[in-house]
Amino acid sequence: MNTTPPNTxxxxxxxxTVVLAVVAWLTVQRQRSLRRRRRFGPQYDLTVxxxxxxxxxxxxxxNVRDASPD
Numbered sequence: 001m002n003t004t005p006p007n008t009x010x011x012x013x014x015x016x017t018v019v020l021a022v023v024a025w026l027t028v029q030r031q032r033s034l035r036r037r038r039r040f041g042p043q044y045d046l047t048v049x050x051x052x053x054x055x056x057x058x059x060x061x062x063n064v065r066d067a068s069p070d
Contacts, residue, residue, distance in 0.1 A: 032058070033054065033058065036058055036061060040061055043061070044057065044061065047060060047061060
């Protein structure tokens with residue numbers, strides 16, 4: 001009978017957990033970006049082309065939103 005050592009099983013489970021966590025994080029980030037793109041419209045794309053960095057753009061747009069009176 002061929003069995004896998006307990007350490008191997010633990011490592012495999014940890015790797016699967018890490019991969020699932022990364023996929024979940026990427027999915028959440030993508031959904032946030034899509035919501036911001038819908039909310040800010042053309043301003044979002046204009047700011048992305050200006051800053052050349054999506055994380056910086058999202059921070060900038062959130063700062064603008066927080067500073068503007070409602």
